Amino acid sequence: ACHEGVVAKxxxxxxxxxxxxxxxxxxxxxxxxxxxxxxxDHNDARPMEKGLTCGWCSWxxxxxxxxxxSLSKNAHVLEKSKSSIGFNLCxxxxxxxxxxxxxxxxxxxxxxxxxxxxxxxxxxxSKGMTPGVWLAPFAxxxxxxxxKDHPDWIIRNDFGRYANSANCGKF
Numbered sequence: 801a802c803h804e805g806v807v808a809k810x811x812x813x814x815x816x817x818x819x820x821x822x823x824x825x826x827x828x829x830x831x832x833x834x835x836x837x838x839x840x841d842h843n844d845a846r847p848m849e850k851g852l853t854c855g856w857c858s859w860x861x862x863x864x865x866x867x868x869x870s871l872s873k874n875a876h877v878l879e880k881s882k883s884s885i886g887f888n889l890c891x892x893x894x895x896x897x898x899x900x901x902x903x904x905x906x907x908x909x910x911x912x913x914x915x916x917x918x919x920x921x922x923x924x925x926s927k928g929m930t931p932g933v934w935l936a937p938f939a940x941x942x943x944x945x946x947x948k949d950h951p952d953w954i955i956r957n958d959f960g961r962y963a964n965s966a967n968c969g970k971f
Contacts, residue, residue, distance in 0.1 A: 816842055855889030855932070864895030867910040872923045879927035890924045891932040892917075900970055901940025901947060939970050 818838050820831065839845075856878055858866050871892060878887045896917065898905040912919045921931035940946045940954070942962075947954060955963040964970065 851888075852886075853889050854886045855891055855929075856887055857891040857893050857934075858895070859891075859893035859934070862893075862895065864893075866892065866895040867907075868912050868920055871920055875924045875927045875929065878929065882928060888929055889932055890927075890929045891934060892920065893934040896933070897935075899941040899944035899946075900936060901944035903935045903937070905945070941970055 818835055820834055822831065856874070858871060858874070861874075862870065871890075875890055878890060881887060894900075896906055896911065897903055898907055906916050911917065915922075917933065924931040957963050
């Protein structure tokens with residue numbers, strides 16, 4: 801509290817905030833653009849040199865049921881859509897490996913034996929996209945080769961039981 805003749809010598813600070821006031825009679829379809837530019841300026845962000853990343857992820861169509869042929873066909877369809885959508889990334893999600901934790905393995909019969917993932921990555925690159933692969937490096941299945949070969953790598957709780965390493969009950 802301030803008393804007569806006493807000046808407070810205290811300041812208050814908070815996180816950075818942005819406020820945009822628009823005329824109620826106007827409709828601005830690009831309102832977020834102002835926010836993005838203001839945030840970039842505030843954080844001294846460097847301009848993007850290669851444009852935005854716009855990608856497709858196999859999970860949202862196939863979940864873990866993927867193989868070389870279906871992903872190659874999708875890369876071809878994505879290439880045809882590049883002019884209207886602008887895909888430049890094709891992400892191969894969960895389902896390529898034999899088990900969580902065995903990230904360098906491939907499900908037998910699902911991918912090309914000679915060359916494996918490199919062959920699929922080359923197909924994606926030939927369509928003008930960057931190939932990507934999903935993994936969860938801190939999670940593994942109980943049945944994985946990793947868990948069998950390195951049980952000491954698996955985190956345990958205070959009671960000595962394996963700690964759950966993922967949101968889907970891997971341990």
